[in-house]
Amino acid sequence: MSEDLRQIKVIKVVQELVADDDAATSITPALLAEKVDAVLRMNPRWRDGLNVQAVLDELIRRFSVRLERDTSLHDDDDHENWLDGARQQGWKYWQRYREWLERSLPWDVVDGLDRSTNDILKRLEDPNRAGSWSRRGLVVGHVQSGKTGNFTGLINKAADANYKIIIVLSGLHNNLRSQTQLRLEEGFLGYQTDTRQDLPKPIGVGLIDSDSSIAPNCATTRADSGDFSKVVARRLAIAPEARPWLFVVKKNKTVLSDLLRWIQTRVADLPVDLGDGEAGDPRDLPLVRKRVTQLPLLIIDDEADNGSVDTKEQLFVDGKPDEEHSPTTINKLIRRILNSFTRSAYVGYTATPFANIFIHERGSTRQEGADLFPSAFIHSLSAPSNYVGPSRIFSGKGAVEGRAGLPVVRTVDDYCSDDGRGGWMPPRHDASHVPFIEEDGNLPKSLVEAIDSFLIACAIRNIRGQRAKHASMLVHVTRYTMVQNHLYTDIETHVRRTRQRLARGLADEATTRRLRTLWDADFVANERAFQGVIDGEECVLPSWESVLAELVVSIADIDVKMINGKAKDALDYVEGGAKGLRVIAVGGDKLARGLTLEGLTTSYFLRASKMYDTLMQMGRWFGYRPNYLDLTRIYTTHELVEWFGHIADAASELREEFDEMALTGAKPRQFGLKVQSHDVLLVTSQVKMHSARSLQISFSGRVVQTVSLASYATQRNWDAVARLVQAARTSPMDATAGNRIRPEPKSSITIWEGIGYAAITDFLVSFVTHPAAYRVNGPLLAEFVQLMASHGELTKWTVVIAGKGSGSTREVAPGVIVSPVTRNGEVAGDRFSIGTLLDPKDELYGMSEAQWDAAVVETSRRAKEKARKNGDAAPTTIVDAPSGPAARYVRGMGSPGVRPEPERGVIVIYAIEPVSPADELIPGFVLSFPDSGRGARVEYKMNNVMWETDYATA
Template sequence: MPQPEKSLLPVINMAQLMLEAERETVGITPAAIATKVKLAASILNVAPFEEADAAAAIGVLIQRFSHWIGKDTTLQDDEGHLPWLVAAKKKDWRYWPRYQRFLELKMSVEVVGALDKSTDHILGLLEDPKRSGPWDRRGLVVGHVQSGKTGNYSGLVCKAADAGYKIIIVLAGLHNNLRSQTQIRLEETFLGYETSENRDPGKPLGVGAIDSDPAIHPHCATTRADRGDFNSAVAKHFAISPEEKPWLFVVKKNKTVLTQLLKWIRGHVADTTDLKTGRRIVTKLPLLIIDDEADNASVDTGEQVIDLDGKPDDDHEPKAINGLIRSILHAFDRKSYVGYTATPFANIFIHRRNATTDEGPDLFPQSFIVNLAAPSNYVGPARVFGLLGPEGRVGGLPLMRDVSDYVNGDEPSGWMPPKHNKDHPPAYLGQDILPPSLKEAIHSFALACAARTLRGQGKEHASMLIHVTRFTKVQKEVFRQVEEYVMGMVQRLTRRIDHEALENDLKALWETDFIPTCAEVASLIEEPGENLAVPDWPAILAALPDVVADIKIKTINGTAKDALDYSEQEEHGLKVIAIGGDKLARGLTLEGLSTSYFVRTTKMYDTLMQMGRWFGYRPGYVDLCRLYTTEDLVEWFGHIADASEELRTEFDAMAESGATPKEYGLKVQSHPVLLVTSPLKMRSAKSLYLSFSGELLETIAFFKDDTRLNQNLAAANKLIGSMGKPAESSPIIRNRAGVVQEFSGFLWNAVPGDSVADFFEAFVSHPKAHKVVSKLLAEFVRSMMTKSNELTSWTVAVIAGGRGAPYTFEGGWTIDGALQRSANSSFDDRYSIGRLLSPRDEAIDLDEAAWSAALAATKKGWKPDPAKQKNGVVQKEPDLPNGPAIRRARGMGADGVPAAPERGLLLLYALDPAQAGKDVFKTRTDPIIGFGVSFPASESGVKVEYKVDHLIWKQWELDYGASE
C-alpha cells in the first residue's frame, strides 16, 4: 500500500498498537480507528495535525485492517521426512521476530500472521537443520506474478537462520539489476544493515532499526554494488566454521559465479571426502538454497535418456546452470532446496528420476509444492482480464487499450514489426517519430501521475513500462524517441509555448477515458480506506507541468544501477519510463507501475505470465492504470487467466485428496493449452504429448464460412442419427439435494466410443481453438479404448432451450430453440464466444449420489479467494460441484459412488446464427454446432502425440534462443 508521509507514521503505528490491544473487546471499526488516530496524535504532540492528516492516517489503517490472505494449499511427499517444527524450537529465535515487527509497522497483524503461518509451514516441510545424517528436501513455492514472493522467502530465510541453517544461498535471476534488487531487499528484511564494498556491515536499515545487536549480524558474502556478486577475489578472503553466524550469498544464475561458489565450497567449506567418488562434501553445515524465478535458467533443457527400467543415463551432461546448482546441493549431505516462481510449468516437466553421479538428482520438487494464497488487495490475471462465462469474459477491469499502429497493416514493416533485426530503425509512416498509440500511452502515464499527486501519492514511485523489442540497439532508438517526445512535452507545458494542441489532447484523454473508466473501476473494485477521488481537469492541468518535468527515461540493461534508482529517490518518489526487453520481463519489480505499452509477441504460457509486470498491488490507483497492447495478446492473457484458474482449482482438489507432487506433475504436463512453456524446457523436439483425462474442453471459436459449418452440422447429424431413440428428452429432470433442475434437449446413454471418435474425426475445429483439436480428441478416445478399456461407453446430450429457431436433427429429433451465444466483436476472422457450456451442464449425467459426492469434494477443497472478493464481500461456499470434482467423481468414484472411467460425456450445442450479433452471419439460418466434452479422471496415463508445425518450432526457437 502507499506509504503515508513519514511524519504520520508514528501516529499510525501507535494507533495500530492501541487498536490491536482492544481488538477482542472493542473491535475495529472506522469510528474506533478515527478515535485512536486522534488520541495517538495528542499523545505524540503532533502539531499541526490537520483534518487532511487525520483522514490520511485513518485511510491507511482502514486498509491495513481490511486486507487478509487466504489459506495456502500443499501437495507433499513425506518419505524420509521427520516432522520437527514445534513451539519449543522457536523460543530463542531473533531474526524472524524483528522481521515480524518490521512488517507490522506497514501492514495488519492478520496479514503478517498469515505470512508467519505460511513460512512456518514451508520451513516445517524442510528438514530440521540439526538433524544428523544425510537428508535432502526439494520443494517449490508457487505464488502469483508480483504478489509478494520476495516477502515470503525473506521470512523463510529469517526462520531458517533462526532454526540453524548455516549457509543460505539465494539464486536471484540472471542479471545484475535483479540480483542487486534482491540483495537490497534482504539487507532490509534479514541482514539489517547496508552492505559495503569490503563486506563489513554498513549503516543499519530495515530490521536493523528494530534490533541491531551485532551478536546476530549475519555474514554476507555479496553486496548491493554492480560488482557485488560472489567472485574469485572474494573467495580468497572467506573462511567459515560451524560456530559462526549464518552466511548469506545473493548470487546470479551465472556460470562463472556459480563455478566460483562451488569451487569455494569444495575448497574452503567441505570437511569430508566421499570414498567412492572422491567428491569433497560438507557434513557440518546445513544448506538452504532459495531459487528465485526457479523456472528460469535452473531447468535442464538437455535430453536425458531414461531406460525401460527407469534408470537415467549417468553420462548425461546437464546444462551449465542446472548442473552447477545441483552440484552445489550435491556437495552437502544435509540440504534443502526451495524454488519460488509464479510459472511452475517448466519445473513440473523435470523428470522425477533424472540423476547423475557428479550432479546428483535433478531439481524436481519431489518433497512438496506449496500454492500460496493471494492477499485480498492483489490484482492478478483473473481480476485484470476476467474469466470466461457463457456471456463472454466477465469480471475483468476496463484497463486495456488496443494497439495496432506499430505496424503498417499486414506489411512486415512499420515502427516495430513483430519480426525485426537488431539494426531496425523504428519509424512511423516513414518518419523518425513515435506512433500515436505510444504518444497516448505517455500522456496516460502523465495524467496518472498527476492524479496520484492530487490523491496524496505524489511522493510514491510511479513507473511506465515500454516493452517492444528484445534488441538493446533498438531499445536505445526507442529511448531516444521517447526522451525527445517527453522533453517536448516539458517545454510546451512549462514554458507554455505551442502548448494548446498538447493540452487539448491531454484534456480529451482525461475526459473521454479517465473519468468514465475511473467510475467503472470504482464500481467493480472497492478497497476500504482508499482515496479514489477523480480530480477535475483544472486541477490535473495545474499539476501536469511539475509531474512531467520529474519523469526520467531509462533503458533497463541489466546493471545494478537500474535497481538502485528507487532507493535513491525514496524521499520524493521516482517517476520513470522504463524501456527494456528480456531483462525487464523477469522478476524485476517496477514500483508503482501504472502504464504499460507491450507489443512483444510470444505464446509461451510462462513467458507471457512473467512479462505481466502489471499484475501486483495498485492501492489507490488501480483505476488509473492502463495496458496498451495488442488484440492477440489480450486474447492470450485471457487463456492464461482461465488456465491458471483451472490448474489452481485442480491443485486444491488434488491436495485435498492427498496427492503428491509427482501426480500433479503428470497433470500439468498433459494440460491442453498450446505452448504452455518453451519446448526446450519440455524436453521435446518435435511434438507435444497430451492427455485429456480429467479435462473439460469446449469449442469457443468457430468458422464463419458455410462450407465448414455445414460439415460440422453434418457430423452432428450423423452421430445423432446413429444413436437411435434418446433415453431421455425434454424436460430432463435431475434432483440435486432437494432442488429440481430441468434441462431441455435429448440424452443418450451407452453410446459406443467409436461413434464419438468418428464424430471428432469428422468435426473441423478452428485453428484458433487452441485447446480443442478435434482430430487429437478422436485419437485420444481410440487410444484410451484400446490401451486401458476406458471411454468405451458415452453419454451424449443435445442441449437446447434457447430463444432461437427450432431445428430438426437426423432421426426426427427436434429441439425447441437454438441457443444464443453473442460474438466477441474483437475478432473479425472467426465467430468467437465466451463459454459454450453453462456450468451445471457438465453434471447432467451424474445421479444424485454422484452429484452430492462431487459437491462435497468441492466444498472440502474450497477456500475463499481474497483476490476475487468484490467490495470486501467474501465469496460464499459453493452450491454447485466444480468441474474437477465432477470428473473425479465420474472417473474415480467416491464414497458410495462407483468409478466409471469408461463413461465420457459429450454435450452438443446448436447455436442460432441470427443471435450471434449484428452482421456476423448475414445469410445463414442453419444452426452452428459446438461441443463440450468432459473426460473422466483417469490414472491410466495414456497420451496422444501432437505433431507441431515446423515453422512454429522455429518461432519458438527464435523466442527462446536469441538474447539481447
C-alpha cells in the same frame, strides 16, 4: 518526525488496538476512525501535520484485504518433523522482519506470511539433525505477487533455526542480483553492504533491532560489481559461529565456479571420492573433492525455471539414470554446490513452474548428486485479495459468470503495416531496424497516448498523497539493444518537448488539448467502472483543473531510462529516497523476468511469445496497485490480449487441479505427471521438456470447450451438428434413460441418452476447430475418445442441444428448436473469440439421482475441506447442485453405494448469437469427460520447423 513516519506509527498502534479489542465483532470504518482518534489523544504530537483521512483510508484498505491458506504436496519419506512452538522461542531475525513488514502490510497478510514460511521451513530438514540429508522443494507464487517477501521471511526463519550458509541465486543479470541484494539488506541484513562506508548504515530491519551481535555476515554487496568473485574468495574465510553468512549471486558460470572452488578449498572438511567428473565435463569446472560437515546449507533459487534447469535429456536404463550424463553448466554448478554439503536444502521460487516439474524425478549423477526436481514438496502460495493477476486483467470468463476483465487494457494496431512486415516496429525485425514514423516526433500515436496516460496518472497520484511513492512506465517492444537506443532517444525527446510546452502554461493549446481529450475519453469515461473493484478504495478522480496544474510540476520529475545489458542507467529505487522515482523504463530482456518496476502504472508492450512461462514473466504489470489501480493502463496487441486471456483460464485451472490433488494427499511426482498431461500445450521451452516433438495429453476429468470459433466454417459445422442429431435420433433408446434426472429443465433444450461413441468421434472429426484453438483440436479429441472406448470407457454419451430458458427461438437442425445463447466476444479475421461457452448446469445432464446426490455430498465435502485448510468456518450455505469437478469425479470414479460410470461422457451443443451483429448463428460445443483411473493419453505431434517458426521466443 516526518509525516510518513507519524502515519506509520499511528497505523501500527491502531492495528494493535483492533487486534486486542475482543469486543469488536466487525471492523468498520467507524471503528477504525474511533481507534485513530484514541491513538491521537494518547499522543497529541502525532496529530501535527498528519493527514488523518489518509491514515483512515490506508487502514480501511488494509483491513479489507483477505488471504486464503496455501496448499502443498509433499513427500515426508526420510523426513523428521521438527518445527514446533518451543523451537521458535527467541527467534530474533524473524521477529524484527515481522515488525518491519507490519509498517506497510495488513496484519492478516503478515500472519499469512508467518504461516506460509512455517509450512515451507518444516518441510526442510532440521539444520541441527546429524548425519547426511538433502531436501529439494519448490514454491509456486504468482507473477509480481510477493515471492521475494516470502523467501526473505524463510531466510530469516532459517537463520534463526541455525542454517549457517544461505545462498540466494538471483537471476542472470547484475541489476536483478543487485535489486535482490537491496531487498535482503532491508529484510534480513539490516545494513547497507556498501564498501565505500567505514561503518555500515542501518536500514530496514536494522532500524527495528540494531544489535550488531546478531547482524548476519554478507559476502556480496549492493554494487553492480558486488557479486562473488575470486577477489572476494581470496579474503574470505569462515568458520562455525553464531551468525549466518549470506551470498547473493547470479546464475553465472564464472560466479558459481568461483563460489564452488572457494567452498571446496576454504570451507569443506571431509574428503570424498566421487571420481573425476562426467563425460564431456568442462575441465575448468571445479569438482566435488570434499564435503562441508559443520555448516548446514540453504539455497534459495529465485526464478528457478530460468537458467537452473538441465536442458539435456538424461537417459535411463532399467529405471536407473545414466551416470555418464553431463548436465548443462549452471545446473551442474548448482548441484555440485549442494553436493558439497552433507546437510543441504534447496528451495526454488517461481510463478511458472513447468520447467521444474518436467525435471526427471530420478535424475542423478556422481559429481552432482540428485537433480533439482522438487521431490520433498511443491508449495502453492495464495495471493491476497488485493493482488491483481492475469484473471483480474485478462479475464477469460464469459457472460455466464457475469465477469469481465478490469478496463485497463488498450489494444494498439499502429505499430506496424497491415501485412506485419513494415512500419514502426514490425513483429519480426532485426538489430538493424530503425523505428521511424513521420508524425508525433517519430512515435506512433498509441505510444504518445500511453506516455500521456502516464503523465496524467503521476499527477493524480501526487494529488492522492502518493508524491513520495515510486511510479514507473514500462516500454517493452524489442529485444535488440540497438533498436532500444533509437526508441530511448525518441521517447526522451518527446517527454522533454512536452515538459517545455507545459512549462509555458496554457499557451500551448495543442498539448493541453491532447491531454484533455485523453482525460475525458479514457479516465473520466472509465471512472465508474472501477467503483467497488477493490474493497476499501473509492477510485474517485480529482478535477481536470487540479490535474493540469499538477502536471506542470510533476512532469519535471520524470526521467527516461534505458534498461539493458549495454546501458549505464539503473533503477535505484532505494536511492530515490523519500522523493520517489518517476521513470519511463525502455528495455527488453532485462525487463522480461524478475526485475521489479516499483509502482508500475503504465505499460506499452508488444513482445510476443507463445510459451506460457515466457509470456507470464514478461507481464510485469501484475501485482499490487494500492489506490491507483484505476490509473493503470496496458497498451498491447489484440493477439497478446487473447493469449493472456487463454493463460489466465489455464493458470486458474492448474491451481484448481493442484488444490484438488492437495486434498487427496498427492505427492510432488504425481503433480508432475498431471502437468505433463495438461491440455495447455505450450507451457515452456521445448528443450526444458526433453520432448523434442511430442506432448502427451489426457482429457479425463476435464471440460473442453470451443472458445475460438472458425467463422469461415460455420455451415460445415452446422452440417456436422445435423449428422450428430440424426445419429442420436436413430440410436437405440438407452435402457437407463428414464432414470436420468434433469438439473433444471429448460423450454429450449433437447437431450438424447446413451449415444454410441462413433457418432461423437465422427462429429469431432467433421467439426472444424480453429487452428488457433490450441486447447481444442477436433481430431485429437476424437483420437482420445477412441482410445478410451477401446478400454470400455466413453462408449455411451449424453448429447445435449442447449439454449437459454427464454427468448426467441431458431431451428438449428431438422426439428431441433433452441433459443440461442449470447456470448460476449471479439471478431478477429476468420474467428470469433469468446471467454466461457459452458453454462455450468448443462454438463450435469444425464446424471442418475444417486450420482447427483453423491456429487452434492462431494461438492460440500470439498468446500468444507478447503475452508478447513484456509482456517475459515465451514460454509453454512446448503449445496443443492453439484460442482462440475465433483460431478465428473463421481461419474467416473463412483462413490459409496454409487457405481462408477466412466463410459458416460457428455457433449453440449450451443447455438451462439454474437453480441456484435451477425447474419448467422455460430455453433460451438462443450465436452465433459468423467474422471478415469486409467491414465490413457494421446500424443500431439509437431515438427521442429513448426516449433521454431511459431513458438520460439521472438
